[in-house]
Amino acid sequence: MSIEFKTITPQDISFFTTLLGPSGAFSDAENLDVYGWDYMHELFSKPEIVLKPSNTEEVSAILKYCNEHEIAVTARGAGTSLSSAALPLHHGVVLSLERFNKIINIDTENLQATVEPGVINEHFANEVLKFGLFYPPDPASKGSSFLGGNIAHSSGGPKAVKYGTTKEYVLNLEVVLATGDIIWTGANTLKNSTGYNLTQLMVGSEGTLGIITKIVFKLIPKPKYNLLMLAAFGSAEKACETVSAIFREGITPSALEFMERDAIDLTLKHNDINIAVPEWVAAHLLIEVDGNYPETLYKDCDVINAVLEKHGCGDVLFAESDFEKEQLWRLRRKVAESVRLESAYKEEDTVVPRASLPQLLRGVKETGKKYGFRSVCYGHAGDGNLHVNILKGDMDEENWNHTIKAGIREIFELCKRLGGTISGEHGIGFTQKGYTDLVFTPTHKHIFREIKKAFDPKEILNPGKIFD
């Protein structure tokens, strides 16, 4: 389907400026450029106008107007998407949620919080921590990404392995539909069996169904202690095998991250991190356990150590201080940025059942050999979620833009065969749309389209994303 959207006219600009004031609407070329890029910096698609509403009523008025006038609207959080979800492919309006930056309420009686979608993830987590509360979802972008964007992509992060992804913490959403109608999707309760689950339908819908304007999150008590260790393996596949073995011993770590040698080397190269990695190391697992009683955490570590030893782990570095913990976490968190500093790259967000990780890793490397690309693999191994970074290096443009797509497709085909899928936590956006035929049948697409129309009859919201 090819939709024709209306080009923004001076009358439209006048309407928006009257509604939002001059600081809430701008269309000068230079400032628009910023909103034509996202974090991936691969695609550029410029909006015709950027709007910065401050409250639900303004969002409603904008959408009502755009719906009547058939103007495309793309919601934008902090622009940290790895799937180009925030890019205005059809130009029109970029609706920035940057002014929705208030924590409305932290309810310490019910362990809930009500926030606006433009609050930065880490800021929110720090604020609730002041009350001894824990908001676990911690995507790599947590220092800059907005909570609304996290919901739109069903974001994960290292803590997801024990605590679940963003979706597990969303109780209720205030959403503005394309028509301007405002609804709450659910209730502020831990359980709800009242009608279709619109809350979870919004989670992961990447701004295609409505604009989230308020969020009610569930919080949990913050565990008091944690222990962290870095386990070195001579074989990356052995490291992957170890992952499912740990769970089989009855332990659920609060983080279980994998980094292959290349990821570690790039990170050490581009950062000031003081960790010596011997020649023989092919991969690391970073393993954290948490809880309220330190003595049992040590026991958990004993169990984990036994598993590590049995699976050929060569060395375990146990973080002895908060500083050492922070060093190890920096090693893991800086991988993505370091890859970026090294080369242009494509990041694939593969996900499979946890025990299939060794097969996935082997397949990725074989595909790389076949198509002549270097891949750097790391990620949330405890969830079976492996980030495969394919480096451009000195590859020519033809290969980079065309040939290796067949290789990426082979990797996703493998994910599918292993019971997995093509995105664990980054979303489809535009970047992965070319591969969705592997996982969406015509029936899926029909259902998606009809759902989309139920919320957004003229399909003005984030057109061109997820599916056609």
Place this chain on the structure above:
Amino acid sequence: MSIEFKTITPQDISFFTTLLGPSGAFSDAENLDVYGWDYMHELFSKPEIVLKPSNTEEVSAILKYCNEHEIAVTARGAGTSLSSAALPLHHGVVLSLERFNKIINIDTENLQATVEPGVINEHFANEVLKFGLFYPPDPASKGSSFLGGNIAHSSGGPKAVKYGTTKEYVLNLEVVLATGDIIWTGANTLKNSTGYNLTQLMVGSEGTLGIITKIVFKLIPKPKYNLLMLAAFGSAEKACETVSAIFREGITPSALEFMERDAIDLTLKHNDINIAVPEWVAAHLLIEVDGNYPETLYKDCDVINAVLEKHGCGDVLFAESDFEKEQLWRLRRKVAESVRLESAYKEEDTVVPRASLPQLLRGVKETGKKYGFRSVCYGHAGDGNLHVNILKGDMDEENWNHTIKAGIREIFELCKRLGGTISGEHGIGFTQKGYTDLVFTPTHKHIFREIKKAFDPKEILNPGKIFD
């Protein structure tokens, strides 16, 4: 909207009998009666034919035929719904899932299981336990209800407070749509950010969107130990207040159940349970903690004990043996059945944010006084989910069938005001439909209807349920 469905003809019967064999399709009056009732035994609505397919292809052929011929189809599990969701209001076909009773695979590597929807909850939990694995959702009906029905209602149970409801364990579903099309809703992975979340849309949809034919569940390691205590309070409201205070101390119990005096007395009256309850007791909290290390569970209990004392708990009975634990759990589990033995009743599945429980309980009692009904309250207090059983006793039919509905409405209005909703784990079905105007706006209903049509264009599946 009033839909006209076709009456079953001899040709239809012949088609179904050819498809399923004579044992798979029956339409004799006596046997049909059984399928015209559900557990509530309040409403009777007889199907014209009952079909018992054995595999996905047969379900697909049935739905394709019924869709073409505009025959209503109501899926039925074990018929244990408390919202009349399995009653064939428009007659037509009851599609019984009773032959879908196989556990297809327990994957001890990935901690997953693939099962058919007609497997009984408790049977499944016991089978995975043989591998040290835990399937936490444990509705009161677990001894008879089917897993497919649990999913259709987003069922909970005592363990939900720590481990979440059914929805948290559903990774992927094979679903037959009304057209006969067969889809998988997601992938067998712990994380998934690939398109709209059709899996969670199916959960809680009460058979109105499709027929679930296979389920992939997530499992977790079974905690090795648990401790159980029964805390007696002289004031029911004080008991409710204590609930949120326990969480605020950083403890997440694996069960936190509330029973008011009437619930306890009725249970002791109708069951052989040897627990002495002194005169002064107005309510009990049943509190369980679990984990892998007994020593820390005792510490958790110390923390809980301090909270109990601070909130006016008069006595704590600590279960010293498995037998004593079983006695205490029987006291809780037998409440619903005991109320049923005492009188006709209506069960309202109220749910509010946890800290609002005292207000909800007070409101229920005030409403009871105003409308002259006796209520017995108990339930999953840790989730803010209070089952309000309204007893008929010697109330006249006019009051029972009409007048007290205004009282029930007032209770639900209170739930709404407190941030809650009208069902936490039982669903809407037909029983609660008359109150949904409190929580569904016309916009919600429009979205529901359009979603319904995306899956079921002729609206043949479980017509008359959840919304019109």
